[in-house]
Amino acid sequence: MIVAEDYETVADSRRSHPAQRVLVLALIGVLLLLPLWVYPVLLMKLMCFALFASAFNLLLGYGGLLSFGHAAFFGGAAYVTAHALKVWEINPEFAILTGVGAALGLGLVIGLLAVRRQGIYFAMVTLALSQMFYFFCLQAPFTHGEDGIQGFSRGKLFGIVDLADSTTLYYFVAAMFVASLFAIWRIVHSPFGMILQAVRENEQRAISLGYSVQRYKLGAFVMSAGFAGLAGSLKALLFQFATLTDVNWHMSGEVILMTLLGGIGSIAGPIVGAGLVVTLQNHLATSGFPVTTVLGATFIVCVLLFRRGIVGELRHRLPAWRRK
Amino acid sequence: EPYRLGVLTDMSGMNFDLSGKGSEVAARMAVEDFGGTLLGEDVEVIVGDHQNKPDVGSTLARRWIDEENVVAIVDLPTSSVALAVQEITRQSDTALLISTGGSSELTGASCSPSTAQWTWDTYALANGTGRAMTLEGDKNWFFLTVDYTFGHALEADTTAAVEAAGGSIVGKVTHPRETSDFSSYLLQAQASGADVIALANSSGDTMTALKQAEEFGITAAGQDIAGMLLFLTDVHGVGLEIAQNLTLTTAFYWDMDDDTRAWSQRFAERMDGKMPTMVHAGVYSAVLNYLKAAEASGQATSGSQVMETMRGMDIDDFFNRNAYLRKDGRVVHDMYLVQVKTPEESKGPWDYYKVLRTIPGDEAFRSVEQSACPLLDD
Amino acid sequence: MTDGSATPREARGPAQLRVRGLEAWYGESQALYGVDLDVYPGETVTLLGRNGVGKTTTLRSLMGILRKRSGEIDFDQRSILRLAPHRVAHAGMGFVPEERGIFASLTVEENLLLPPKVANSGMEMSLDEIYTLFPNLLERRHSPGTKLSGGEQQMLAIARILRTGVSMILLDEPTEGLAPVIVNRIGEMLTALKAHGLSILLVEQNFRFAARNADHFYVMDHGVMIDSFAVAELPAKREALNTALGV
Amino acid sequence: MTMILGMPLPVLTGQLLIGLINGSFYALLSLGLAVIFGLLRVVNFAHGAFYMLGAFTAWMLGQYLGIGFWGALLLAPLIVGLVGAVVERTMLRRLYDLDHLYGLLFTFGLALLLEGLFQHVYGASGKPFSAPEAMKGVVRTDFVTVPIYRGWVVIASLVLCLGTWALIEKTKIGAYLRAATEDATLVQAFGVNVPLLLTLTYAFGCALAGIAGVLAAPVFQVSPTMGSNLIIIIFAVVVVGGMGSILGAIATGYLLGIVEGLTKVFYPEAANIAIFIIMAVVLMLRPAGLFGKEY
Amino acid sequence: MTLATVPAQHAPAGSRAALSARGLSKSFGNFQAVNDVDIDVHHGRIHALIGPNGAGKSTVFNLLTKFLQPTAGKIMLGETDITRMDPAHIARLGVARSFQISATFGDMSLVDNVCVALQRPNGLAVQFWRPLGSLSRLRPRAMELLGRVGLADMAARRAADLSYGRKRALEIATTLALDPKVLLLDEPLAGMGQEDVETMAGLIADVARDCALLMVEHNIKVVADIGHDITVLQRGEILTQGSYAEVSADPRVREAYMGAEDDD
Numbered sequence A: 001m002i003v004a005e006d007y008e009t010v011a012d013s014r015r016s017h018p019a020q021r022v023l024v025l026a027l028i029g030v031l032l033l034l035p036l037w038v039y040p041v042l043l044m045k046l047m048c049f050a051l052f053a054s055a056f057n058l059l060l061g062y063g064g065l066l067s068f069g070h071a072a073f074f075g076g077a078a079y080v081t082a083h084a085l086k087v088w089e090i091n092p093e094f095a096i097l098t099g100v101g102a103a104l105g106l107g108l109v110i111g112l113l114a115v116r117r118q119g120i121y122f123a124m125v126t127l128a129l130s131q132m133f134y135f136f137c138l139q140a141p142f143t144h145g146e147d148g149i150q151g152f153s154r155g156k157l158f159g160i161v162d163l164a165d166s167t168t169l170y171y172f173v174a175a176m177f178v179a180s181l182f183a184i185w186r187i188v189h190s191p192f193g194m195i196l197q198a199v200r201e202n203e204q205r206a207i208s209l210g211y212s213v214q215r216y217k218l219g220a221f222v223m224s225a226g227f228a229g230l231a232g233s234l235k236a237l238l239f240q241f242a243t244l245t246d247v248n249w250h251m252s253g254e255v256i257l258m259t260l261l262g263g264i265g266s267i268a269g270p271i272v273g274a275g276l277v278v279t280l281q282n283h284l285a286t287s288g289f290p291v292t293t294v295l296g297a298t299f300i301v302c303v304l305l306f307r308r309g310i311v312g313e314l315r316h317r318l319p320a321w322r323r324k
Numbered sequence B: 001e002p003y004r005l006g007v008l009t010d011m012s013g014m015n016f017d018l019s020g021k022g023s024e025v026a027a028r029m030a031v032e033d034f035g036g037t038l039l040g041e042d043v044e045v046i047v048g049d050h051q052n053k054p055d056v057g058s059t060l061a062r063r064w065i066d067e068e069n070v071v072a073i074v075d076l077p078t079s080s081v082a083l084a085v086q087e088i089t090r091q092s093d094t095a096l097l098i099s100t101g102g103s104s105e106l107t108g109a110s111c112s113p114s115t116a117q118w119t120w121d122t123y124a125l126a127n128g129t130g131r132a133m134t135l136e137g138d139k140n141w142f143f144l145t146v147d148y149t150f151g152h153a154l155e156a157d158t159t160a161a162v163e164a165a166g167g168s169i170v171g172k173v174t175h176p177r178e179t180s181d182f183s184s185y186l187l188q189a190q191a192s193g194a195d196v197i198a199l200a201n202s203s204g205d206t207m208t209a210l211k212q213a214e215e216f217g218i219t220a221a222g223q224d225i226a227g228m229l230l231f232l233t234d235v236h237g238v239g240l241e242i243a244q245n246l247t248l249t250t251a252f253y254w255d256m257d258d259d260t261r262a263w264s265q266r267f268a269e270r271m272d273g274k275m276p277t278m279v280h281a282g283v284y285s286a287v288l289n290y291l292k293a294a295e296a297s298g299q300a301t302s303g304s305q306v307m308e309t310m311r312g313m314d315i316d317d318f319f320n321r322n323a324y325l326r327k328d329g330r331v332v333h334d335m336y337l338v339q340v341k342t343p344e345e346s347k348g349p350w351d352y353y354k355v356l357r358t359i360p361g362d363e364a365f366r367s368v369e370q371s372a373c374p375l376l377d378d
Numbered sequence C: 001m002t003d004g005s006a007t008p009r010e011a012r013g014p015a016q017l018r019v020r021g022l023e024a025w026y027g028e029s030q031a032l033y034g035v036d037l038d039v040y041p042g043e044t045v046t047l048l049g050r051n052g053v054g055k056t057t058t059l060r061s062l063m064g065i066l067r068k069r070s071g072e073i074d075f076d077q078r079s080i081l082r083l084a085p086h087r088v089a090h091a092g093m094g095f096v097p098e099e100r101g102i103f104a105s106l107t108v109e110e111n112l113l114l115p116p117k118v119a120n121s122g123m124e125m126s127l128d129e130i131y132t133l134f135p136n137l138l139e140r141r142h143s144p145g146t147k148l149s150g151g152e153q154q155m156l157a158i159a160r161i162l163r164t165g166v167s168m169i170l171l172d173e174p175t176e177g178l179a180p181v182i183v184n185r186i187g188e189m190l191t192a193l194k195a196h197g198l199s200i201l202l203v204e205q206n207f208r209f210a211a212r213n214a215d216h217f218y219v220m221d222h223g224v225m226i227d228s229f230a231v232a233e234l235p236a237k238r239e240a241l242n243t244a245l246g247v
Numbered sequence D: 001m002t003m004i005l006g007m008p009l010p011v012l013t014g015q016l017l018i019g020l021i022n023g024s025f026y027a028l029l030s031l032g033l034a035v036i037f038g039l040l041r042v043v044n045f046a047h048g049a050f051y052m053l054g055a056f057t058a059w060m061l062g063q064y065l066g067i068g069f070w071g072a073l074l075l076a077p078l079i080v081g082l083v084g085a086v087v088e089r090t091m092l093r094r095l096y097d098l099d100h101l102y103g104l105l106f107t108f109g110l111a112l113l114l115e116g117l118f119q120h121v122y123g124a125s126g127k128p129f130s131a132p133e134a135m136k137g138v139v140r141t142d143f144v145t146v147p148i149y150r151g152w153v154v155i156a157s158l159v160l161c162l163g164t165w166a167l168i169e170k171t172k173i174g175a176y177l178r179a180a181t182e183d184a185t186l187v188q189a190f191g192v193n194v195p196l197l198l199t200l201t202y203a204f205g206c207a208l209a210g211i212a213g214v215l216a217a218p219v220f221q222v223s224p225t226m227g228s229n230l231i232i233i234i235f236a237v238v239v240v241g242g243m244g245s246i247l248g249a250i251a252t253g254y255l256l257g258i259v260e261g262l263t264k265v266f267y268p269e270a271a272n273i274a275i276f277i278i279m280a281v282v283l284m285l286r287p288a289g290l291f292g293k294e295y
Numbered sequence E: 001m002t003l004a005t006v007p008a009q010h011a012p013a014g015s016r017a018a019l020s021a022r023g024l025s026k027s028f029g030n031f032q033a034v035n036d037v038d039i040d041v042h043h044g045r046i047h048a049l050i051g052p053n054g055a056g057k058s059t060v061f062n063l064l065t066k067f068l069q070p071t072a073g074k075i076m077l078g079e080t081d082i083t084r085m086d087p088a089h090i091a092r093l094g095v096a097r098s099f100q101i102s103a104t105f106g107d108m109s110l111v112d113n114v115c116v117a118l119q120r121p122n123g124l125a126v127q128f129w130r131p132l133g134s135l136s137r138l139r140p141r142a143m144e145l146l147g148r149v150g151l152a153d154m155a156a157r158r159a160a161d162l163s164y165g166r167k168r169a170l171e172i173a174t175t176l177a178l179d180p181k182v183l184l185l186d187e188p189l190a191g192m193g194q195e196d197v198e199t200m201a202g203l204i205a206d207v208a209r210d211c212a213l214l215m216v217e218h219n220i221k222v223v224a225d226i227g228h229d230i231t232v233l234q235r236g237e238i239l240t241q242g243s244y245a246e247v248s249a250d251p252r253v254r255e256a257y258m259g260a261e262d263d264d
Ligand SMILES: Nc1ncnc2c1ncn2[C@@H]1O[C@H](COP(=O)(O)OP(=O)(O)OP(=O)(O)O)[C@@H](O)[C@H]1O
Pocket: C026, C029, C031, C049, C050, C051, C052, C053, C054, C055, C056, C057, C058, E160, E161, E162, E163, E164, E165, E166, E191
């Protein structure tokens, strides 16, 4: 089972403490004010990747399934949204919906094949299938190969709100981000999430209790694909392009790194991890260090020494944090 | 605050050799040669590694422009990143000096008034090689095309050039990108009896194909091989043993005359003896000419105005022969059809090409009529 | 801790296995709190105790499988506390785990042949002898190990150790899940091993089985030894055991 | 000329043979992967990097020490194996007690690190390396055209594959290894020096990748990314063959090489995807893979 | 020591078995593990399946719950033919089972282990939009079940940290949570201390009043005390069936299974 060592069991977090609620509200407040100080585009990018990592974590941290092919949903949705905006010229909300729909569909297809296997097999099957999707994207004319789909306008939300302005866009992305995180949190801390954890712990036993485990896994997989797709769609809307980098398996590896670095199996972990990786990438870009090597080394160090991830380590070290 | 030039390149990926560090060095050389100041302010070169990721590239470009007083962004390997950054520089009216980025789209439908595509584009290489080789007598062509937009574009451009010059296409086969084994394709190419086997693909694929062509004794059996997109570093990578007799088009070769040799020697001294590729020379030339034009236009904040000034300037130098900047951002200059020397002909490291013929710029590059750039309409 | 029968046991010479003040931890949580235990050569010693008192943990600590422990463990007058498990095995100690540890990827016979000969105590059995003792195994010798039934697996787990020439066997609940006939057969087997001169440290829940086969008893509770007595004292101890174990 | 399925016979047989050659590399690499997975339960994502390391080591031996192909064929795998042993000793072994996925993640990081380092030091365009003089040239007959060197590769890989298979399936060491996969502690409690065994296994698997790298150096470009392109195909091969099945890895390697070769003739556009389509089909019909057992 | 003996009522003549199998067979390759087994489990009765190790008892369990696919035979749950159903579906129809090797949700607390089992029967299995608070109404029942197996005081511990015997007790509590129509217990008492055996046997006898119960057990004493119908399996085939008295008098059974059971 791949879980942070002090995995936050569903039971632990059953009751949300008033202090937590205050903290969450405070964070939302900060999110609203943040563009005053920080570059909104960077913030939005962070939110896209944080959402992507959270979607991934929904599957790994709570479903125990390591997908090595999540780039397919992220990048696939980005392509569809970009295409919808550029060629069909539909409203951004519909473009995002189409993107998410595509990710859900793709998730269903890949999921149906992948959930037949577990653990390592699952990882390898998702990797191979997403690589197949990558080749499809590479060769399909509508993606424009190496160039990608570029240079379209963001359009008007509901035909009214112009998203060209990055502050407007920021609040839209932030709203989607917060709503999605809440949805993920809700899914994890729901009766469904409880069964999901049970399936992860002991599949045979869950079957004998009458749960069709394949459906639970598939359900989690498709939901995760959907949120990953939403992240990809938002990213396409933000940057106004969709390219091969987002469907490449390196992206699948990166999202794993983000989640692992931040801490598996908690809501905050992937967000922190995504923030760190994106900042690291931006920082390394002008530092003169070889990026791949640094990422590889980070990966190794995390796996060997900080498996709990940053959030996990913090919780472990600061016992006051996890008031019983 | 000093004016900054941002070299946005690939410091960790597949374009590292052909652009990467060398582009940085070339840009610095240009700034030094210009005197280090522009309009009374210092000029600084900063470098960014976009890791071939458009989002990293465009975030960085935005930050440079908004916060670091970057007045020109230079180099831009990887077409998806180049296109993404071009959108940003178009909005902020920042100068964009593309040397490694070779997508024809940059000066086609996506063209921007503040961009100059300095060195090459896929059209020029395909067209140059196709036309020149057909004129040299290689009439029947067989394509080995990488199966995505880039490869299809290369193939289409070459085909047009070959047919215009009186040649014909006898067959083609498409292969997936990053194929590790070309033998089936090569055998088909061999069986076709074509005069030329054209490799409409890029670096990794091209080199593997070359290596395996040698293994199957294809060139030895009399067929020529043409690389549609190859850099000096690629030839260095496979070695002369394998690349010998290969024909290709380039914008620059270091060993053409005293000027090119002199500059290249200076470059090599700073690069552990590595000779410059065409994009390195292009970066140097682009930066130097940009600085001249900015000085002349009396300002550096508007990229499109600098470009406008440059259009009126004489931009000939050791790199650019018969050169001018077109409205769509294309720098038109002479290109060269070269053949790779055999190991016996080569006198030492980096002595790789012999120049077969010069391709005049107007013949090499896409004409104004063929371009889809809206800026050309008015 | 009472040691009623100290004299006759010690007359056998130095203890083959001598444990003093053994403490052991699973991560942060301590499972053994100063366990003392002796096994004399050729003796069958049974460790009794309710569920979860630390019997298995004791065996795992002796073998060195559980690394986090402290105290003294001497085997044949040599400290084995610092030895890696494979070195402990070469010192002559054999282990039959609670979960049996049959290998799915090996056939029954491969499972049998797996443990290398580690010592020459003169007590090793040949394959034929083993098959005579356990005819079920002969019949299924080419099937994958874990395709055996639970009981067959238990036999295999014990049989496997008999080839290796160890001089002491640690047996964790060997009769768990076995049919009465087989339990009897295992009892006979223990007698045979004893006749060979093997020392046996047995963990058992099946009190009747233990009573029939052991020479000496230890009783554990919450990670400490609470009692120790020879088989002769058993009738006298019945009452106490009844309260301690609910026998 | 005889035609089969609209193909001239020489082309068809040629393709079959070439498929077999590619299959040799697939088989050799997936074998190493299967050995490591089968015994350590680690999906060695760094396998492609070790393959690359093999090729680069061969090049470096030639470049800096003047050692030729045959010397490199012997030395490079040893060096790669040594690197593998060090990696196992110092890092990988800390992960055995954890979920197997951590092994995958660790080796993924290792692959990135190795590739990044080589790219940084030697650049992306790679290094020249040629076949030994004696093996240059092509055999041409009526039905096939085969470079001599490739014929040799097929034979070498067959020998290596069968040898490894025999070692693992037919010897006592193999039994220890298989048992250690399931419960290393217990095997160690039986008196087997399991830690050493595991180190040697990982080293051996890496050395197999190293040999494949040396063999590949004259055929493919020696470049830092040569392995990362291949590794995913190899994963697919191993999944189709049945994870951990030695024989499955070998047979599927050759089989998929041939299938891929044929796709290149009949429908080249799909050549890259063919393997994945086969994988999907196999997964639907036999989730454990062609040769896999469900325990 | 004595157990609360349940009076052995006879199955009402002609009453339909809650779970019945006819001609059940299973072979693994060439090996015939179960051969032509007929078995009927009646409501309110404890049916014990005994036999030497490797006789095929666990295999019969796996066949009845469809964790294994029978090679031949037919399985009826009341009026329903379940021969072709998947195991989760059968569980949903009211057939609960425990495993010989204990199966618990290791990383969850004991009370959560039981809650998971309670969720589905209480219609709280797929609601991914509802808060966890919606599960709190299951807790009293979960605690009650834990109490019945003597684990109430450790309800908050992780299941993985339990000792072997307690895991088995937890497993039984989880199984009972399903309120099954048919209950199949594979060696429920294995690994339990003597004291616990008695409590647990009492519990099983108690539970069996409201369901049909089939169990595999090697503890002959318990079988004798609480079993109503006994089926003896040997080499995959039925050796004999009947009450404990009948079966234990059979010399073949004594020879194959019980051995020279001394009665001390
Ligand atoms: N892997 C483990 N991690 C943490 N705690 C453990 C672990 N294994 C056992 N324990 C705890 O250590 C204590 C002793 O367990 P042990 O398995 O030695 O008991 P036992 O006497 O063998 O019981 P049983 O008769 O049920 O097998 C128990 O409280 C148990 O919960």
